[in-house]
Amino acid sequence: MALWNPFGKKSTSNDESSASEGIDQSADTKQPASGSANSGDESTREEVAEPTTVPASETAKPQGMFAGLKSAMQKTVKLFNTDIRDLIKEGRVVDDAFLDELYTDLIKTDMGVGPAGKIRDDIGSKFRARKLFMEDLVETARGTISDIMRQDDGEIHFAESGPTVIMVVGVNGAGKTTSIAKLAHRFTSQGKTVVLGAGDTFRAAAVEQLTVWAGRMGCEIVKGRQGSDPASVAYQAADLAKKNSADICIVDTAGRLQTQSNLMDELGKIRRVTEKVIPGAPHEVLLVLDATAGQNAISQARGFSEAAGCTGVVLAKLDGSAKGGVAIPIRQEFGLPVKFIGLGETHDALAAFDVNQYVEALFDPLDQ
Numbered sequence: 001m002a003l004w005n006p007f008g009k010k011s012t013s014n015d016e017s018s019a020s021e022g023i024d025q026s027a028d029t030k031q032p033a034s035g036s037a038n039s040g041d042e043s044t045r046e047e048v049a050e051p052t053t054v055p056a057s058e059t060a061k062p063q064g065m066f067a068g069l070k071s072a073m074q075k076t077v078k079l080f081n082t083d084i085r086d087l088i089k090e091g092r093v094v095d096d097a098f099l100d101e102l103y104t105d106l107i108k109t110d111m112g113v114g115p116a117g118k119i120r121d122d123i124g125s126k127f128r129a130r131k132l133f134m135e136d137l138v139e140t141a142r143g144t145i146s147d148i149m150r151q152d153d154g155e156i157h158f159a160e161s162g163p164t165v166i167m168v169v170g171v172n173g174a175g176k177t178t179s180i181a182k183l184a185h186r187f188t189s190q191g192k193t194v195v196l197g198a199g200d201t202f203r204a205a206a207v208e209q210l211t212v213w214a215g216r217m218g219c220e221i222v223k224g225r226q227g228s229d230p231a232s233v234a235y236q237a238a239d240l241a242k243k244n245s246a247d248i249c250i251v252d253t254a255g256r257l258q259t260q261s262n263l264m265d266e267l268g269k270i271r272r273v274t275e276k277v278i279p280g281a282p283h284e285v286l287l288v289l290d291a292t293a294g295q296n297a298i299s300q301a302r303g304f305s306e307a308a309g310c311t312g313v314v315l316a317k318l319d320g321s322a323k324g325g326v327a328i329p330i331r332q333e334f335g336l337p338v339k340f341i342g343l344g345e346t347h348d349a350l351a352a353f354d355v356n357q358y359v360e361a362l363f364d365p366l367d368q
């Protein structure tokens with residue numbers, strides 16, 4: 001198996017590593033995405049979505065990203081707004097029955113009973129015995145949700161010096177590998193150098209998937225043989241990042257459930273080996289949650305956030321979810337900041353989470 005290396009540098013093994021078994025130390029010069037450096041590329045290429053033209057940095061065009069967020073939230077907004085608008089259109093005054101119906105509509109977004117109850121109570125105390133207009137509801141809900149979700153630390157915490165190590169964890173199919181590709185794209189388009197560690201050694205397809213993305217992003221990638229120790233891959237990736245003075249090292253991991261204690265322990269091992277190479281690592285442990293899983297994403301967050309020492313959430317597949325309100329209880333129950341949201345399958349379909357834009361997109365009735 002080859003080490004994807006756009007700079008043509010050889011990576012060297014580290015004799016101090018107790019976890020270097022099964023790692024391929026060879027290096028290839030980077031091939032273009034259409035190259036045939038890796039067997040299995042053809043099938044992998046069919047699995048991953050073709051990247052579209054690389055857009056300008058999203059920070060340079062917040063309007064465009066907000067539009068992307070709004071369109072990704074359409075499924076949630078549609079369900080939500082249809083019911084709520086019907087309720088409000090009837091011209092009823094706010095009473096207990098009205099508030100109960102409002103509450104039922106709110107929890108359909110999977111925002112959770114706490115936030116839905118709070119919005120209901122706030123509406124009750126402000127508008128009881130009066131007619132409620134949509135603008136009043138949006139204004140109140142915006143305030144309530146913004147209070148719950150206020151977070152200081154939206155973006156990645158970078159290491160003060162040396163490479164920043166980011167571990168990515170979650171259940172199978174949540175969107176980990178795709179989110180890593182998106183993060184790598186985000187960082188490389190900011191001029192940062194990225195090394196990827198293909199730590200999902202369970203599935204050959206996962207390694208191939210990440211290899212294809214790495215080729216497209218121009219990132220180096222460290223891979224192990226199928227079934228090899230993922231901690232050894234993490235070790236070598238961190239080591240390569242350090243040797244090459246890369247800015248960021250992102251380590252993929254195999255999907256696992258919080259109930260699989262041996263696999264959860266393995267995450268601890270991955271943490272420890274990266275810390276051996278780079279003090280303070282991992283600087284971020286990002287839990288990727290599938291927004292289409294709604295409340296199930298919450299139970300995933302519960303186990304993982306404790307066992308893996310998660311520092312933030314990537315909420316993937318918001319575009320395919322009618323339960324986009326789920327970011328709210330994730331923030332409320334776990335105090336984990338939602339750092340990024342996935343808005344599609346392409347490498348540019350990732351946005352930094354912005355509470356105000358999120359609430360705006362969730363409650364904006366104007367585009368209906």
Ligand code: GDP
Binds near residue numbers: 178
């Ligand atoms: P992993 O098993 O956690 O690594 O999950 P993958 O990254 O392989 O993703 C599983 C599936 O979800 C793939 O088909 C991805 O294309 C898809 N996916 C990942 N993120 C998103 C997203 O933000 N939106 C959509 N629509 N699909 C996504």
Ligand code: MG
Binds near residue numbers: 176177200206
């Ligand atoms: Mg994967």
